Amino acid sequence: MRTVHIVFPVFRGARKFKIEKGRRWSVIEHLVLQALARRPRSARELSEAAGGLPRRVIIEAITRLMRAGWVELQSSGSTVIFDATNAGKVRSVDYELPSAVTLIDKWRSFRIDAHTGAAFRVGDLTTSHWHNLPQTNDEQIVHLIDKPTIDSENLSEIFNAIEGQDELIVGVHPSTTRLSKTWGTVAYRHGVAEGIPSRAPKAFVDFIEREYEKVRQDEISLPEPSRPAIASEPKTKADNSYLFDHSDLILDGHQHEDAFTKLIKNADTRILVHSGFVTDNVNAVLPKLLAAAGRSVRIDLFYGQDEKEGARTSSEETIEHIKKKIAGTGLREMFRIHPFSTESHSKIAIADDRQTGSWTALVGSCNWLASGFTSFDASVRLRDPRLVGQLICTLGRMAKGRIGVWNDAHVAGLFVLGRSVERMPPKNGRKAEIDLLFTGDHAPLVMEAARKAKERVFVLSHQFGIAGRPVTIFPLMDVASSTGIDVLAFYGKPAGKKTAAELLDLREQYGKAGLKLRSVERPRLHAKVLGWDQDDIAISSFNWLSVDPNDQKPLREIGIRIKSGRVAEQFLRDFERAQW
Structure with missing residues (x-):
């Protein structure tokens, strides 16, 4: 069975875009802020006041509000209480919360199918120069499509293609750079297309299939095309078994x-x-x-x-x-x-x-x-x-x-x-079940640990600082106070200038809520680990107790999440033995 290469002209270009980066506030987050502006409450009270809204939704909303500086944590005995800050009370009466967005300038490259005008990110299409294109021989057929039908970019198509999560393109810097021409390739092997992006527009998929059908009419032995998925398929459980x-x-x-x-x-x-x-x-x-x-x-x-x-x-x-x-x-x-x-x-x-x-x-x-x-x-x-x-x-x-x-x-x-x-x-x-972790995966993983843990949660961090409170400390304090499970937090050194008295006060405050905070000096602690119960652990470069992950730098932190029999239990045992 011969392979069929559909080769088509592609325009490539790059522009400097003005991008608003950041997530907009939800209605639930606004309502939580308004409730706390009226009086301090616990997460349980907020959940009940919202008609039984799941506590994890409330926790996630408060976490974002704490990052913005609009909500602060108070401790009343063993109960964790939240209150709106002065700035939060001012914002709570606004008709709409101001979006926590940052305006950034970014160069973005793109590719445009020269027949349908469909736009893609750089890595979505397989492209090559003319002299590197495949050649027709006994094992393969090359169907070359020339003469582009468009000669300029459609900005709306490009914006839709290259906007990332929580991004909004608001403008383009002036440029005299023209689009250059290259060649895209889709290969059909046994009737299955390889090289069509999973989220390609229907017009592009139909165009490629029509061209393959033309070749089929001349080559009777070629199978009918197997239509590619238009939307990406969800991961199956076997996908992360390594x-x-x-x-x-x-x-x-x-x-x-x-x-x-x-x-x-x-x-x-x-x-x-x-x-x-x-x-x-x-x-x-x-x-x-x-x-x-x-x-x-x-x-x-x-x-x-x-x-x-x-x-x-x-x-x-x-x-x-x-x-x-x-x-x-x-x-x-x-x-x-x-x-x-x-x-x-x-x-x-x-x-x-x-x-x-x-x-x-x-x-x-x-x-x-x-x-x-x-x-x-x-x-x-x-x-x-x-x-x-x-x-x-x-x-x-x-x-x-x-x-x-x-x-x-x-x-x-x-x-x-x-x-x-x-x-x-x-x-x-x-x-074992293994996943790569990137910057934006760390905060949700803490929420998952807080939600799923039945016996204990532990976290190791090189540093301990205020930026880690809404990301890690607060969710773990909440689960400790509400469920009574063991929550252990170890750190190597404080971030910033904190006196011994201040650290002792924090330790006592967290201890009342059920979170045991402990400094480890021998050996010097540099590990960054989150684990819960017996089988779940994440090992990373991310300082869980001192950093608020920057979503604008998705590759700033990289780690590994593992689910395997007793891996967390074994790690904690080895860590305890290593302490002098």
């Missing part, structure tokens, strides 16, 4: 040093490392990386420390030091040090193994290019190629750098590599 064993949990500094050393030593062709920071501790790792480069292993280093206006960050200064060391070894061509910050706090190390031919990724809290491997960190070893491939593609997304600046060759190479790894067959072994 290789995992309890030994894939990496805890404390010694295990992290061993795992990173093994990753580098066994690397066959590639090593990719993303570290939130780079410090002088990298000098202990550099000889190992140089040894790998000496075996012709290509090494990509990324860092995420936010750049400063008019000044170098400490990571940038250390990176310059690394470049000078590498320059004198004759191995400079084997290193690619990303030229600017990814602005991501994530910690990722990836490599292929020359002994097994498989790929491994380490994801968690350890800054691979900054750690002295003396703190208690927590990471997960990922061995399933589907997950490792997704992470490599994620690094490609992170590598775009500053607004409007893309290193096309390098970024494209990461995506090609990621897709290649993702298609590798996984090995046999135990499996």
Whole structure:
């Protein structure tokens, strides 16, 4: 059965858009604020006053209002009470709450089908240059469609295609840049289309099917087309079943040093490392990386420390030091040090193994290019190629750098590599339910833990600060006071300037509501973990007790959520044993 390639002209372009980013307030959130402006209430009272509205809905509404500074937390014995702040009382009488949106300027690229005018995001269509198009031979047929019927973009179509979640495009900066022409490809194998975006407009799907039908009329042996889904299919339970064993949990500094050393030593062709920071501790790792480069292993280093206006960050200064060391070894061509910050706090190390031919990724809290491997960190070893491939593609997304600046060759190479790894067959072994976590997934996961926990919830965070209260502290305090389950919160150090007396007061206040807050100094706690009951755990780069996740930076935090028999129970036992 021959493959049929439908090749059609595509216009590509990029514009700088004015975007309002942020979620609008709901009617429920407005009503909750008005109720609290009249008098302080508990979540239970608000739920009853709303006619039995589920408590989780009330909690989510209060969480957003606390982030805006319109609601504050009070403690009355063992009961958690909420009250509107002065600013909240002023806003409560408004006809409509002012949207918490930020106006940002963003370059966005797009593709336009030159026949229907349908607009797509960059990655939705498979495109290539003329000289890279497939050619008709004994195994495949190429049906080329030329002569575009449109010659300019439809802004309404483009806005609909490239607006992200909680985004509204409100304008476009003037530009004299014209659209350029490239070619899109949809392949039909056994009558099944590959390359039609899941949310493609019906007009585009019909256009592609008509063109395939023309080829079928000439080639009697070709099967009828199998119509692709117009809307994306929901995930099935099997979609997140990946290789995992309890030994894939990496805890404390010694295990992290061993795992990173093994990753580098066994690397066959590639090593990719993303570290939130780079410090002088990298000098202990550099000889190992140089040894790998000496075996012709290509090494990509990324860092995420936010750049400063008019000044170098400490990571940038250390990176310059690394470049000078590498320059004198004759191995400079084997290193690619990303030229600017990814602005991501994530910690990722990836490599292929020359002994097994498989790929491994380490994801968690350890800054691979900054750690002295003396703190208690927590990471997960990922061995399933589907997950490792997704992470490599994620690094490609992170590598775009500053607004409007893309290193096309390098970024494209990461995506090609990621897709290649993702298609590798996984090995046999135990499996668990695993999900990648990105910035916006962390706050909802706390809500899930608070909603589903039956016995206990525990959280580990490098820092403890006020920004973590509406995200993590409040939902866990609420579940502790309302259900009586154990809630344990561990932190390494306070964020900001807090006296010992202030910390003691907070500990007593939270303790009355059922949340046990505890500082851990030996070993120095750097892990970021959320777990509940026996089988659910999330290991991440996200400081659960000190950070409010920034939805405008979806790749700033990356973690792993695991559901496996007794994995949370085992982790907590190992953590307690590690404390001096």
